[in-house]
Amino acid sequence: MSKNYLVDSRNKVKRVPERGHYDQATAYAILDDAFICHISFVVDGQPFIIPTLYGREGNKIYVHGATTSRLIKHLEKGFPVSMAVTHLDGIVLARSAFHHSANYRSVVIYGTARPVDDERKEQALYIISENVLQGRWEESRKPYDKELKGTAVLEIEIEQASSKIRTGGPKDDKADYDLDIWAGVVPIKLEAKAPIADALLSEGIPVAKSVTNLYQE
Amino acid sequence: MSKNYLVDSRNKVKRVPERGHYDQATAYAILDDAFICHISFVVDGQPFIIPTLYGREGNKIYVHGATTSRLIKHLEKGFPVSMAVTHLDGIVLARSAFHHSANYRSVVIYGTARPVDDERKEQALYIISENVLQGRWEESRKPYDKELKGTAVLEIEIEQASSKIRTGGPKDDKADYDLDIWAGVVPIKLEAKAPIADALLSEGIPVAKSVTNLYQE
Numbered sequence: 001m002s003k004n005y006l007v008d009s010r011n012k013v014k015r016v017p018e019r020g021h022y023d024q025a026t027a028y029a030i031l032d033d034a035f036i037c038h039i040s041f042v043v044d045g046q047p048f049i050i051p052t053l054y055g056r057e058g059n060k061i062y063v064h065g066a067t068t069s070r071l072i073k074h075l076e077k078g079f080p081v082s083m084a085v086t087h088l089d090g091i092v093l094a095r096s097a098f099h100h101s102a103n104y105r106s107v108v109i110y111g112t113a114r115p116v117d118d119e120r121k122e123q124a125l126y127i128i129s130e131n132v133l134q135g136r137w138e139e140s141r142k143p144y145d146k147e148l149k150g151t152a153v154l155e156i157e158i159e160q161a162s163s164k165i166r167t168g169g170p171k172d173d174k175a176d177y178d179l180d181i182w183a184g185v186v187p188i189k190l191e192a193k194a195p196i197a198d199a200l201l202s203e204g205i206p207v208a209k210s211v212t213n214l215y216q217e
Numbered sequence: 218m219s220k221n222y223l224v225d226s227r228n229k230v231k232r233v234p235e236r237g238h239y240d241q242a243t244a245y246a247i248l249d250d251a252f253i254c255h256i257s258f259v260v261d262g263q264p265f266i267i268p269t270l271y272g273r274e275g276n277k278i279y280v281h282g283a284t285t286s287r288l289i290k291h292l293e294k295g296f297p298v299s300m301a302v303t304h305l306d307g308i309v310l311a312r313s314a315f316h317h318s319a320n321y322r323s324v325v326i327y328g329t330a331r332p333v334d335d336e337r338k339e340q341a342l343y344i345i346s347e348n349v350l351q352g353r354w355e356e357s358r359k360p361y362d363k364e365l366k367g368t369a370v371l372e373i374e375i376e377q378a379s380s381k382i383r384t385g386g387p388k389d390d391k392a393d394y395d396l397d398i399w400a401g402v403v404p405i406k407l408e409a410k411a412p413i414a415d416a417l418l419s420e421g422i423p424v425a426k427s428v429t430n431l432y433q434e
Contacts, residue, residue, distance in 0.1 A: 010263065015282060036305050036319070040257035040266035046227065047264060049257035051303040051323050065232060086268040088253050088407070091350055093425065097357040098364040100346065102253070106268050129317065133308055133403075140314040141393055147315040169415045176358055182425040183415040186350075190305070193404040198386045201400055208310065208399040 002026070010110055011162040021163040024059070030107040030163055031056050034085045035132045039063065041081045041113070054083075055124075055131035061109065061156040062116065062124040081156060084108045090188050094170035095181040101166060103185065109161040116153040124153045135210035219243070227327055228379040238380040241276070247324040247380055248273050248302055252349045256280065256300045258330075271300075272341075272348035278326065278373040279333065279341040298373060301325045307405050311387035312398040318383060320402065326378040333370040341370045352427035 002025030005011065013020030021027075037054045040047060054063045061083060090103035116124045122143060129137040143151075170183045192214045195207055219242030222228065230237030238244075254271045257264060271280045278300065307320035333341045339360060346354040360368075387400045409431045412424055 036303060036321075038255040038257075038266060038301055038303070040255075040264040040299075042259050042262060042264045045259060046297060046327075047257040047259045047299045049255060049266065049299045049301040049325055051301055051321070053319060080263060082257075082264045082266045084255055084266040084268055086253060086255070091409075093350070093353065093428070095358055096360070096364075097342070097346060097354055098360050098368070100349070100353070100357070102270060102349075104253075104268070108266055110263075125314070129314060132317070132319075133310070136310065136317070137314055139398060140317070141312055141396055141398065143313070143315045147313075151315070169413070169417075177417060178419070179358055180419070180422055181356060181358065182422050182428070183418055184424075184428075185413045185415075186428055186431065187410040187413065188407060189410055190405060190407050192308075193406055196386070196402045196404065198400040198402075200386075200394060202395070202397070205397055205399050207401075211310070211399070211401075211403055214403065 005158070005160045005162070008160075011108065011160040013162050013164055019164045019166055021165065022161070026163045026165070027107045027109065027158070027161040028056065030087065030105045031061070031085055032131070033105075034087060037063075037083050037085045039081055039083045041079050053128055053132055055128035057127045059158045061111070061158065062128050062153055063156070064125060064128060064151055064153045078112055078114050080110070081113045082108055082110050083156065088188050089167070091186040092170050093183055093186065095172045095176040095179045095183050099170055099172050101170070103166050103168070105163070105165050107161055107163040109156070109158045111156040111159045113154045113156045116155050118148070121148050121151065121153050124155065125151065133210050133214070135213065136208070139208050139210055222375070222377045222379070224379075225377075228325065228377040230379050230381055236381045236383055238382065239378070241378075243380045243382075244324045244326065244375070244378040245273065247304065247322045248278070249348070250322075251302045251304060254280075254300050254302045256298055258296050258298045270345055270349055272345035274344045276375045278328070278375065279344050279370055280373070281342060281345060281368055281370045295329055295331050297327070298330045299325055299327050300373065305405050306384070308403040309387050310400055310403065312389045312393040312396045312400050316387055316389050318387070320383050320385070322380070322382045324378055324380040326373070326375045328373040328376045330371045330373045333372050335365070338365050338368065338370050341372065342368065350427050350431070352430065353425070356425050356427055
């Protein structure tokens with residue numbers, strides 16, 4: 001049985017509450033199906049938002065960046081953050097303009113971002129790399145110490161989360177079902193296309209297994 | 218010639234500054250190629266983040282929601298927000314783990330969200346609808362007054378923006394080009410799949426033109 005996160009005014013889903021989920025299993029499934037997130041944080045009352053790559057290990061999220069970036073500079077002090085991952089799964093076309101919607105799976109997490117100390121940095125980067133493309137880390141030239149030093153890695157322990165999921169077709173007002181208006185769903189999917197080799201790739205090197213695996217799913 | 222937004226510490230791109238753009242034309246092109254954004258705002262020092270549909274009219278962004286939602290409740294007072302739109306265009310595989318990257322187009326805008334008054338609400342909703350699926354508004358049953366009343370619409374005048382774009386293949390360290398490691402790009406694309414008609418659709422209603430147009434691009 002999956003643990004539930006504490007539900008309070010911070011993470012309670014207020015709009016269409018029946019779409020809300022507060023269990024870890026749902027949050028983790030949404031997190032593990034993407035590798036780009038948006039992180040929100042505050043500096044002097046001003047909200048900032050940054051898209052970034054991430055990975056999950058247990059109840060922790062890792063993100064990385066150059067030690068010079070705004071996100072990293074501010075978050076190293078231990079700032080509160082919220083982070084969202086959203087999968088757009090479809091456009092929902094109702095008969096009425098009002099009932100148009102989207103199918104989606106989204107999760108918002110709340111936590112405090114803290115720097116990952118040097119000994120755990122490589123492991124955290126491995127987790128991010130595996131989340132972006134499984135198996136790629138092992139194929140790559142591993143980081144040198146100076147590369148690790150130039151990379152700041154942050155961890156966010158998930159304190160609270162709320163997931164929101166909408167699936168299925170449109171819901172129209174009763175009277176509108178008689179209208180001669182097409183209704184349904186346009187499914188939307190993020191897809192990997194055929195890989196493009198680097199122009200400087202030496203001859204005779206086959207496409208990496210981590211890449212060919214992508215197309216066998 | 219496209220106008221440039223003011224560049225200061227709030228929107229200056231610090232990490233890989235050569236990827237940064239501050240002109241309206243670049244920001245608008247990224248905004249107009251998506252319809253899901255993430256909005257960041259602050260309540261009592263706590264950062265919040267919400268995914269939502271949007272549309273752009275001139276230098277304004279419109280978002281909507283039920284009048285009960287957290288976003289709408291807080292933003293109606295005129296809160297500062299930042300908003301991000303991110304297109305993931307590819308995974309960039311370098312020979313070294315360190316130089317892995319992503320191809321993307323992202324824009325972050327800064328502004329203040331304010332409620333759209335009743336007379337302009339329907340026009341704002343039309344703009345959002347057209348951004349999600351062009352032509353659909355005209356096909357749909359238009360909103361009743363009571364539906365408009367139950368929908369809060371916010372406008373965000375774009376005060377500042379910064380766009381960030383990465384394209385092309387991996388950039389490796391000179392010494393790594395001799396390694397027998399495949400390098401290149403896995404292009405990624407958000408694609409519309411074949412439409413699914415509502416199970417309750419009356420017989421003989423053809424797929425809407427707004428939908429069939431999607432597949433002719």
